[in-house]
Amino acid sequence: MTFALELRDVSKRFGSVEALARASLRVRPGTVHALLGENGAGKTTLMRIAYGAMRPDAGTVFLDGIAANLRSSADAIARGLGMVHQHFALVPAMTVAENVALGMRGRYDAGAAAARVRALGQATGLVLDPGARVETLPVGAQQRVEIVKALARDARVLILDEPTSVLPPGEAEELLRWVRRFRDQGRCVVLITHKLREALGIADDVTVLRRGATILTGPADTLDEPALVAALLGGDEREGPTSSESSATLPPAISPAAILPRGPLPAGNPVATLRHVSITDARGRRALHDASLDVHQGEIVGLAAVEGSGQHELLRLLAGRLTPTAGDVTLPESIAFIPEDRHRDALVLGMTLLENVALRGLGARRGRMPWGELRDSTESLLARFHVRATGPGALARELSGGNQQKLVLGRELSSHPAMVVAENPTRGLDIRAIASVQAQLRAARDAGSAVVLHSSDLDEVLALADRVLVLHDGRVQVVDTPTRERVGRAMLGATIGISSGAAPADVPTAG
């Protein structure tokens, strides 16, 4: 049988790192193919080779059964491949039509380019305003621009690198529905993902990579989650940092079983209090509207919201990184903040782990830097939080994503903060790292900290939270019996017998 895309025995080394060791992938025509693997398993490298962005040391790429010697991405595009990277490659200041036309040959005709975007929107259902500037679009729409860009070049095989990780649940489902329709037109999608449920739900075939080699491949209906987990993690490995973590083979975020929050609990003293707080940004957009809430000792407050509902601002407000335009805010002295973009907001990649640990509280620091003490505390932090690194002198850039996040958690949590504010703390991490991060948040809660957690993965919010708040259009609501369905509807603004979180009387207070 001819495969639309086949990679056969592909190997690739980067210095001493063997990224791919005779990995193979076969994509049947007219199918969705899920590519699974932990971080560093080689998924992205394999797809970059398929896309011509990188050349393999050994092995061959076949397109429609013909060996293809791809010299560049342009080669791959010309042969009907399209790829949407996790981090979009769009020009923010340009319009949708200009971005779609970018890289094409010949004269640029604004009218024709706009017409092409409209026509593609009609044909594929990916409707976009051709004249809108990309920087004004929400993430979901930017992703559609990337897909339309690939389709405008007649992509028959579309590679999507963790497309749903940047999307809120509603939009993620919409994208997956679109992927199915695209497949039904006889084209192919390779879906790189971390989410087992997503892979099993949508894919026709599944391939699992581990340490650069193809471990498992087969039709999705012959596979189940335990089989995938076993393939992903490997049976022999016992690298889990602590026994409690290694026993958690499957973190709750990925488990399909609905684990309900503990619900109202004997809460401790409130450590943070917001009363009638509003935030209006520089452009006059109201990000947060008359929000009132209490966060108590020893609870995890889950904050569910679709992208752009004001959670970004609310979390920064709680973390003391933003001042409100109206209302009263009472915050504790020490707050840990785990921002979603750790490369940008949590770490200085070009600096050492020691310097990154010294970053906490730097704004208020005066006088000499106690480098000696900081080195000792960094060393103990690396050990306690199981950060795999050569030592405090290693550069943050040299760590894997999971170890970087462990470093951030260690830095923020080791001083036993009164409150922890975490924004998508497990984004982009592999299963093992996710389990570790979630365990740390629970441990902080059990040690008496108040934890506020937002995740765009609703299952994660439900699995970790003791109490769920929903933020929609800048307004805070409490969901009393937070089932997946009720929370999901509240996130979209549907009214379903929820009590408003705005009235302080509704907030349980303990003396």
Add this chain to the structure above:
Amino acid sequence: MSPRGPARLPAFAGPVPLAILLTAGIVGVVAVVIAASGFDVAPAFAALVRGAVGSPYAIMSATLVRATPLILAGLAVAIAFQGGILNIGAEGQILAGAALGTTVTLLWGRTLGGGAVILALLVAAAGGAAWAAIPAWLRRRFGVLEVISTIMMNFIALYGVGYLVRGPLQEPTRIYPQSPTIPAATQLPMLVPGTRLHVGFGIAVLAALIAWVAIRSHAAGFRLRVVGASPSAAASAGQVDVPAAITRAFLVSGALAGLAGGIEVTGVTYALYENISPGYGYTAIAVALLAGLHPGLVIISGICIGALEAGAAAMQREAGVPLVVVNVVEALIILAIVGARAAIARRERTTVEAGT
């Protein structure tokens, strides 16, 4: 976009080996440039070396005197670059400092005597800071790129000094475009009697050492490096007031350059005139980059470039090789460093991508 100050120098970059390496490199480049311009390398070189380090007098009166403004202005550039501020305006800040320093000595030199020198240097530093405050404010308030605004401020300062020495500050005979000679009491004392090496050199070295200690072991210095390396992480993880930190660094940078101008007037020229700085503020960029933005190494790179410029003057006198050869060498040094840094950054990027 911003010149990422190397937080750590490569392991081989201990001060002494680095100095030897640099000297060897510079000598090679100079030789090639001289030969390429059609001059005999040997006599030209001999003149250059004699002029720079040929005698104790050459070292002290030529090289180290020349190095003094380069060290201070190089320090100004290094501190700004470390904080992610592309201050190309050291030249203008030097001129602002020189003009204000001259004014103070002329106004109060006779009444205050020696005290006027100290006052003049303080005012010169304040003048440099004030000159830097304008682009700093423009950046903070309107997001104006300081690369452009500081260069423009250089021209304003240059023509401003041109106006002063033909107008309010012109010498009494009204013949020469320069200020009167400053009172003897306000001239900086000599560091080594019998030479032209004034105490300004000591001030420059001291400033560099203080900056070294501050960047290495003080919170303010670490803050500066973090703000330069990642403003977003500084604000979010460090809760640093980034705009304030940038403004402060900009002012310190301007003050150091202004001080260089004040020292040049009170220690070397004893008068203000248009060409009081033969591009010290621009050469300072080479000095700072050569030192890897390290405040301590700025002393060494400042002396190296100072020697080069002092030697070039002798080379022109004795072997007829034009002075601009040295400008070519300085430009080549900057290009080599910037190119090498880009290459290293590129290699680091590919290594990181290998991890995914």
